[in-house]
Amino acid sequence: MSNKKKQTDPRILRTRQLLKDAFVQLLQEMDLEKLTVNRLTEAATINRVTFYLHYQDISDMLDKMADEMILEISSVLGEPETDEHPDHEENIRVLERFLEHISLNGKFYKTVLATRRIPIFKERILTFFTDWLVTRIESRGEASFVQKAGIQQEIFIWYDAAAIIGTIESWLRNDMPYTPAFLARQFYLIHTRGFDQR
Amino acid sequence: MSNKKKQTDPRILRTRQLLKDAFVQLLQEMDLEKLTVNRLTEAATINRVTFYLHYQDISDMLDKMADEMILEISSVLGEPETDEHPDHEENIRVLERFLEHISLNGKFYKTVLATRRIPIFKERILTFFTDWLVTRIESRGEASFVQKAGIQQEIFIWYDAAAIIGTIESWLRNDMPYTPAFLARQFYLIHTRGFDQR
DNA sequence: GGGCTTAATTTACAATGTGTAGTATACTAA
DNA sequence: TTAGTATACTACACATTGTAAATTAAGCCC
Numbered sequence: 001m002s003n004k005k006k007q008t009d010p011r012i013l014r015t016r017q018l019l020k021d022a023f024v025q026l027l028q029e030m031d032l033e034k035l036t037v038n039r040l041t042e043a044a045t046i047n048r049v050t051f052y053l054h055y056q057d058i059s060d061m062l063d064k065m066a067d068e069m070i071l072e073i074s075s076v077l078g079e080p081e082t083d084e085h086p087d088h089e090e091n092i093r094v095l096e097r098f099l100e101h102i103s104l105n106g107k108f109y110k111t112v113l114a115t116r117r118i119p120i121f122k123e124r125i126l127t128f129f130t131d132w133l134v135t136r137i138e139s140r141g142e143a144s145f146v147q148k149a150g151i152q153q154e155i156f157i158w159y160d161a162a163a164i165i166g167t168i169e170s171w172l173r174n175d176m177p178y179t180p181a182f183l184a185r186q187f188y189l190i191h192t193r194g195f196d197q198r
Numbered sequence: 199m200s201n202k203k204k205q206t207d208p209r210i211l212r213t214r215q216l217l218k219d220a221f222v223q224l225l226q227e228m229d230l231e232k233l234t235v236n237r238l239t240e241a242a243t244i245n246r247v248t249f250y251l252h253y254q255d256i257s258d259m260l261d262k263m264a265d266e267m268i269l270e271i272s273s274v275l276g277e278p279e280t281d282e283h284p285d286h287e288e289n290i291r292v293l294e295r296f297l298e299h300i301s302l303n304g305k306f307y308k309t310v311l312a313t314r315r316i317p318i319f320k321e322r323i324l325t326f327f328t329d330w331l332v333t334r335i336e337s338r339g340e341a342s343f344v345q346k347a348g349i350q351q352e353i354f355i356w357y358d359a360a361a362i363i364g365t366i367e368s369w370l371r372n373d374m375p376y377t378p379a380f381l382a383r384q385f386y387l388i389h390t391r392g393f394d395q396r
Numbered sequence: 397g398g399g400c401t402t403a404a405t406t407t408a409c410a411a412t413g414t415g416t417a418g419t420a421t422a423c424t425a426a
Numbered sequence: 427t428t429a430g431t432a433t434a435c436t437a438c439a440c441a442t443t444g445t446a447a448a449t450t451a452a453g454c455c456c
Contacts, residue, residue, distance in 0.1 A: 169360070250416080
């Protein structure tokens with residue numbers, strides 16, 4: 001198979017980058033529903049037919065872009081800690097890496113996360129993050145305080161995942177008024193409510 | 199002006215109800231992007247041109263349906279408590295009313311909240327809920343424990359609003375496996391982390 | 397450099413969807 | 427009953443979609 005060659009062909013990379021840039025640009029000018037293949041390829045300065053050589057339609061393009069995004073986030077977050085004795089500082093550092101990655105690619109993330117009516121990227125991050133939380137909690141003894149308090153673990157994970165992703169969304173919408181480090185520590189404070197429970 | 203008459207004309211109500219029903223029905227069969235005015239009016243058994251007498255386009259229809267939704271939620275939640283001495287049980291009851299309203303209109307809410315790629319309704323609820331939280335917190339002394347712990351109030355509100363709406367979304371996606379009363383109490387437990395702080 | 401492979405372009409076409417006319421009909425409310 | 431209005435119907439110009447075929451251009455490997 002020549003899949004590896006196909007994936008590294010600079011012409012393909014160029015076309016997809018042009019599409020991605022045009023996508024981010026156009027979404028700052030119009031809503032997703034106004035984004036047509038016509039407009040997109042015109043802004044990307046490629047032929048309309050070329051678009052269909054890469055994606056089935058705009059939804060398909062969103063899906064594949066979201067796939068790429070998740071891959072990057074995954075490599076930034078790394079494997080969930082399997083340490084039996086979680087280090088709070090390490091938690092904060094992981095979160096900080098995540099926020100810094102978003103901050104560095106702020107233009108893209110603000111567009112796909114905080115621009116309204118493009119739920120796919122947020123969905124994907126939320127799902128990924130939920131799984132990540134489940135793995136982390138299960139590999140630790142963290143279930144203890146949750147269960148001790150009579151909290152259903154499933155609900156707690158829904159709650160926490162939505163809270164963190166949603167806060168990041170608000171943070172982006174407000175043009176990141178706090179540093180990633182500060183926000184990460186705020187997450188920790190909110191999570192523990194100021195008590196140093198574990 | 200005859201606006202009031204227009205709004206009560208049974209023909210108008212009938213057409214809009216047909217459109218709303220067709221909307222909910224079709225979204226269970228296809229994604230929003232596949233929903234056209236053609237398909238919608240066909241399913242609603244009204245003429246396509248009639249659609250444009252009510253809405254500019256599908257986005258406009260979503261906006262107006264979301265307006266109606268917020269009006270209903272607003273009347274269910276009622277005014278934020280201005281009581282200086284918040285009653286935890288009252289908090290839980292308000293939340294329970296909210297969840298029961300959603301549960302009673304489960305078909306609609308599951309479609310517009312938990313069906314993917316229709317962010318407008320969730321956005322509106324989140325914004326409304328955020329404002330509601332701000333009003334509630336400001337009218338109480340609730341800022342105290344947040345500030346005492348060094349938590350930025352703005353961030354805490356982002357966090358809590360996203361958490362609650364997101365949890366409701368997950369709850370709907372999983373076909374409401376808990377009763378509204380149980381879930382409301384879970385929110386309380388998570389919020390206080392089992393400690394009875396106030 | 398030259399041959400091979402593949403991406404991109406160009407042009408064309410049918411099908412569907414959009415938004416807006418004008419007119420006719422049916423319903424509502426006073 | 428009558429005036430007002432919501433809906434139906436038909437028609438039209440235009441935009442968008444998805445695909446096909448042939449051609450051009452770029453990149454890869456020896």
